[in-house]
Amino acid sequence: MQKFYVILVDGTIYFSWLFIVSMGLTLIYGVMKILNIAHGSFYALGAYTAAYAVGVYFAGHYPPVGSFLLLILSGIAVGGIVGLLVERGLLRPMYGRDEIVLVLVTYAAFLVFEDLIKLIWGVDPYFAYQPYELLGRVSIGGIAFAVYDIGLFALAVVIGIAAWWALERTRSGKLLRAVIHDREISTAMGINVARMFTATFVIGAMLGALGGAITAPAISVVPGIGVDVIVLAFAVSIIGGLGSVAGAAVGAFVVGLARAFAVHLLPEAELFVIYGVMAIVLAFRPQGLFGRPAARKI
């Protein structure tokens, strides 16, 4: 029974991380129909910026509690700035081209950012472990968990509720849903689609960078950390249905729980389980759990 509780907690923690990390990717695809490979770069930039900022902060002997705010703000700031630059400078001239071209453009951006990160921060690891240790640990089912990890669940819930409220309860959200539903009709109805695109991409980049920033305290921030994140975020988004916020949540939960079960009960299947779940979902619902079948325009 202890193992069951622990699996639930592990699954929930992993779900929280996956949801935060994949939310930006699915949002950008939902609105802009761009499979943003550079999402991994936003994650890495968030992690590096946060680790660097936290390092400077603690070297200055400021109140430790402020480091949590710094993590979040540094992630959001770097994501916002870089997202705006990429959207305005790189993607805007490409709108209207084939989706594959846009994938290649974001892939090129990813490669450029990988080298840029190496140029700025070098190849030595950065650490920002202080916030991770600061909150201590809590015992659940007799097993110690880092309170910081439990806090990720709270953050995921806040982000999920904020996304739902923004999309369902605000005027901008309704306009955005109109764009998601039909870009051409939205334009004809007078919605400034270009502005919607910019806002969506910047928010998506902020979420990606935030994912990196909040992960930084638990890891060694090294070159290449964004690569695996793209694959995982894609898997989650595809399971849930690309473009669906609810789908991202359900996809992350399914993957988180399946992985936790595998680690505890069948460790040798851990690598396979995420893609196994994806394959099963796609076999029965090629559009993902929450995706809508798209009518083909002829």
Place this chain on the structure above:
Amino acid sequence: MTSAIQKFSLGVAVASAALAAQPATAQQAEPFKLGIVTFLSGAAAGPFGVPARNAAELAVETLNAGKMPAPYDKKGINGQPIELVIVDEAGGTTKQVTEYRNLVQRANVDAIIGYISSGDCLAIAPVADELKKLTIFFDCGTPRIFEDASYKYLFRTGAHATMDNVAAARYLLAQNKNIETIAGINQNYSWGTDSWNDFKASMQALKPGIKIATEQFPKLLAGQYGAEISALLVEKPDVIHSSFWGGDLEAFVLQGKARGVFEGRTVVLTAGEPAMFRMATQIPNGTVIGARGPHGLFASDNALNTWLRAAYSERYGTPAVYPTYKMLQAILGLKAAVEKGAAGKPEKPATEVVISAFEGLSFETPSGRVDMMLGKGHQAIQATAYGTFKFDAAKGEPQLVDVVHYPAECVNPPEGAKSEDWIKGGFKGAKC
């Protein structure tokens, strides 16, 4: 007339001698082109790749100046200045095979030293023989290279992972005879699985009846080990074995420490030494640390080690760690083999001659003597050591206490034996 003929003859003789001497001089000045392959980007660059690259640059500069301590005080390699061609190991095995072919066929290097990743080594090994290029693996650990196949042009100057894990098992059981259960968390590729299998078998051979609590194999560079740490905590093993390296190792230490993984049990990190200095305040006291040989803080005082410690920390501002030692070991092994093959002649010896000289060679390094004893003289064995981590708060630096050294013949299988069979057969022929 006679005098004129004599003068003419003398002139011809001098001119002929000068002409004859010219090619020899040109040959002496011809550089020895050495390809170096190590991680310059990606997660392995910081902890392994860059310290190894630094070692190559420092060693070549010192050798070319003829300032390396004896017996390596002859300039360059057999008098030829060494010219480095450095290649990034990142990008996967397919890319590495292409890069290897480029080094051989385009850069025309005389020899290649490289490869940290066991996956890359397994991919490169057959290509080295196909292209007939002298190649030295300096770091990768999988025992399968020379146990599953035989290669003519390939050498490995560092001991394979069996040594690390047999020695770890011996050390742990010597420190605590009451170990009942063990668990492992290792990366899901050849290095991780081979390391765990050797460690598990060694513990079971040294203490029959020992139980396996859990075996975790997360993806390489996963970074998130929450569920794996929970599994380790649920099973409550007496010992946790990990061959993690680089960012994975550092993330495991951060996450594990925060959740009490290191409390009430012994954690052994077989490749933990490179993280010791940058994570000095994070690695919990009592963690058992290995350096894949008697490298770094384990290395004894000798002229080569004294030079390396001083020169490396002065130039790079950080202590030399085991990838540095292992790269230097490979370069010194190559130099020793070429110069033995040249037998005092200034000409560059043929590759086949160098290979014959390299097979079964013993040579001195900053970490002590290396013997090319396994794999028909192509695979090194070496002594090793383990110690227990302790942070010296007064000095603000990490230390290793309770250090135990193991002779090479104690922790390496004998020639012709497969590591797995040797361990399961009770370490027959081991001289401890």
